[in-house]
Amino acid sequence: GSLVTAQRTNPALWILDFIPFAFLFLGKYVNTQLTDSVSSLFHKHTADMQRKTEALESQAMHDATHDPLTGLPNRLLLRDRLEQALLGMRRKNRLLALLVLDLDRFKEINDTLGHHSGDRLLKQIAVRLREVVYPTDTLARLGGDEFAILLPSLDNENEIQDAVRKIQRSFSTSFVIDKMSLDVQASIGISLSPKHGHDVDTLLQRADVAMYVAKEKKRHFYIYDPCIDKHSSWRLSLLAQLRQAITSGDMQLHYQPKVAADTGQVHGVEALVRWNHQKFGMISPDEFIHLAEQSGLIIELTRWVMRTAVDQIMSWHAQGQNLGVAVNLSPSTLLDPEFPDFMAGQLASWKLPPGTLTLEITESTLVKDPDLALKVLNNLACRGISISIDDFGTGYSSLAYLKKMSASELKIDKAFVTEMLTSESDGAIVQATIDLAHNLGLKVVAEGVENVETARALAQLRCDSLQGYHFCHPLPADEVNAWLVSHNVHSILERQRLKSVR
Ligand code: C2E
Ligand code: CA
Ligand code: CA
Numbered sequence: 001g002s003l004v005t006a007q008r009t010n011p012a013l014w015i016l017d018f019i020p021f022a023f024l025f026l027g028k029y030v031n032t033q034l035t036d037s038v039s040s041l042f043h044k045h046t047a048d049m050q051r052k053t054e055a056l057e058s059q060a061m062h063d064a065t066h067d068p069l070t071g072l073p074n075r076l077l078l079r080d081r082l083e084q085a086l087l088g089m090r091r092k093n094r095l096l097a098l099l100v101l102d103l104d105r106f107k108e109i110n111d112t113l114g115h116h117s118g119d120r121l122l123k124q125i126a127v128r129l130r131e132v133v134y135p136t137d138t139l140a141r142l143g144g145d146e147f148a149i150l151l152p153s154l155d156n157e158n159e160i161q162d163a164v165r166k167i168q169r170s171f172s173t174s175f176v177i178d179k180m181s182l183d184v185q186a187s188i189g190i191s192l193s194p195k196h197g198h199d200v201d202t203l204l205q206r207a208d209v210a211m212y213v214a215k216e217k218k219r220h221f222y223i224y225d226p227c228i229d230k231h232s233s234w235r236l237s238l239l240a241q242l243r244q245a246i247t248s249g250d251m252q253l254h255y256q257p258k259v260a261a262d263t264g265q266v267h268g269v270e271a272l273v274r275w276n277h278q279k280f281g282m283i284s285p286d287e288f289i290h291l292a293e294q295s296g297l298i299i300e301l302t303r304w305v306m307r308t309a310v311d312q313i314m315s316w317h318a319q320g321q322n323l324g325v326a327v328n329l330s331p332s333t334l335l336d337p338e339f340p341d342f343m344a345g346q347l348a349s350w351k352l353p354p355g356t357l358t359l360e361i362t363e364s365t366l367v368k369d370p371d372l373a374l375k376v377l378n379n380l381a382c383r384g385i386s387i388s389i390d391d392f393g394t395g396y397s398s399l400a401y402l403k404k405m406s407a408s409e410l411k412i413d414k415a416f417v418t419e420m421l422t423s424e425s426d427g428a429i430v431q432a433t434i435d436l437a438h439n440l441g442l443k444v445v446a447e448g449v450e451n452v453e454t455a456r457a458l459a460q461l462r463c464d465s466l467q468g469y470h471f472c473h474p475l476p477a478d479e480v481n482a483w484l485v486s487h488n489v490h491s492i493l494e495r496q497r498l499k500s501v502r
Contacts (some may be wrong), residue, residue: 412449
């Protein structure tokens, strides 16, 4: 399928494809007025063009499906072959194995000897691996130092051991690069079909997870096992890539509008980070924020989020959209001794109108080191930053601290909001929280508003702002732009309708 789209999106090929038909059509139309010789000339031309088109097509096809460095099939072609093999396997009582092979310490080699030597090593490895696979197998380079081998039709699992042994043997003699002899090892992760999955993505992902386990356990190979602590290997693989993801632009911010409960007007957005992973797709912050916290990378991540969110809000301001933006702050960020200086520096260069930037912090921030947290929060509040207490109701913060916190807003956790109409106790908590917050002089935001009934009930309880799927999912900035336009039109029409009814 992807090959066809590659074809379709290449206008040059498309025009070439079309030319023979154009000549045929022209030939038909003017046939009566032209002599035979002219029409045969057209014919010759057409055949020529056809041949050239075909040559171009097959060249383009080859380029799109092969790795230029090693000449091996690339990820695209591997996926295609895997898909074919899976289709062909359906009725037969056979086994398919997907091996993902990652070189150990290749980065070191690349860094110390240079990319040129790294490339030569990869080429040599490709040659050796090609010698150990059968013509019916597919050996592909997935990118970087990662290769894959597809064994499309096996009798039993023992045959996998044979294949692994052969691969291992191909690494047993050193590689010679620039007169230097290098010992290289690889870790192999294996997934099987039908045992571990029936589709391309699942098999690739499980082979990948198995490969990380092999590396973790310092084993040459590992066959995917659903019983292994899935999270530990998945986490390990993410953790290994987190630092790079922050610097290489794989992180993205989505924005979710906050709507005034009475007028329906949008007054701000919450910035929510996503990891757009090249292999796993969009990864939710729930999967990686705690990793970032454990590894200390949260500080870098938060700084990136803060800069990106403020840049976006300034560009919205420039377009006449006077929105505020809320950024989530992890407990460890607030307690980071360098954080106040970072913020002071940024604020001096941003020159944001006071109240534009809100920091959402959870109650747990206060539990760890309340005195320090309060000091930092007060400092920020003095600089025109609003503080919002996130996920309220899930922690144990004392009212005494809430009062001291210089917060201006409280967010009721979505766990209570989504159930407030079906669970009596959740309804009571929502109501009590709104009253409590108002008594303390705080504005209240309800998050997780998923339907119009909940929105109406919250407005009746005098909740100030609403946020949730009912209005808008978190979206990339340009999609929020489009949403803002249609939402504004919608709420103007709604207000006019209400007026005319009155
Ligand atoms: P949160 O701050 O409580 O964010 C609200 C979460 O609820 C978001 O999930 C949002 O997509 C989701 N949500 C929004 N509307 C609805 C709704 O109507 N129904 C339901 N069921 N859910 C809704 P998301 O984006 O996956 O974020 C999860 C958590 O990750 C956030 O929870 C926040 O604690 C954390 N997080 C996100 N971005 C950042 C960040 O930049 N820094 C830090 N430190 N944490 C972040
Ligand atoms: Ca939040
Ligand atoms: Ca929340």
